[in-house]
Amino acid sequence: MLPRAHGAILFTGASASVKGYAQSAPFAMGKFALRGLAQSLARELAPQGIHVDHVVVDGGIRGRERPDPPGKPDSLLDPDAIAQSFLHFLQQQRSAWAWEIELRPWVERF
């Protein structure tokens, strides 16, 4: 990426990247570390043309084994919706880059 001065690196974070919850010490320590790495890389690499982003996924993920609970539509993150935002991130022009975005269901407490 450096010789071409072009590229993108996306890291998938979690609520635990920015909040330490009871019983989540090992997870939060790992995710905080990931966020620190991502922010350092963003500051270091953006001026060289490489777009680094940390995506804070703040909620449960919907899946075949884990559908939305009855009466609570879209209360779990749809993986396709997450992918759409990753794609937007790749399409951002370098005059207006983000380094971090959070993705969270509309009914999630935060």
Place this chain on the structure above:
Amino acid sequence: MTKPVCAVVGVGPGNGAALARRFAAGGYAVALMARGTTLSGALASELDDARPYECDVADAASVKDAFGRVSADLGEVDVLVYNAGSGSWGSIEEITPEAFEAAWRVNALGSLLVAQQVIPAMKRAGAGSIIFIGATASLRGMPRTAAFAPAKASQRVLAESMARSLWPAGIHVAIMVLDGVVDLPRTREMMPDKSDDFFIKPQDVAESAFWLSRQPRSAWSFAIEARPFGEKW
């Protein structure tokens, strides 16, 4: 009229014009809201189904009147982009109380007045987007932002409060934090030595705002920065 409606509040030659163009291209009827109608009137005539409205965001009566005309002409607002802002630069020793209050009125009070006009219909619909154009000053007070930073910080925490209260009603509240100098004739003139790469391009801000308005509700974002790749932060 069957098109969805986007209100762009604060239409100048930069972000406001780019936002209006992007949402018009995306199929919206666009209300261009600004204190004067010279620029917004000319821009509206270039776009399909766009209209200019005179609106002073610092004045509750003006805001109420303008939004009444928008809903009568175009229908209820589906997407609100609040781009109105004013910068008055000066340190704590330089800034006057009048300048401090004026900055707060345009950035903070105006955000409240305008949002209150569109929320009831969005709540009835169970859907809508409210996007604020914010600034890094909302997070960091610098020596010469004694008026601007408190005003932008106030806007930001208002947006946060709104997000927590309105998301579960289906209204997506978000803020874009612009971290850099927007490319305008005025800023180019002030900084003739800076390269093209130094500036935030309004059309790139508009693209991200449009994307925010399209996010599916299972994965919404609240705050997102827009920063030129070479900017120090």
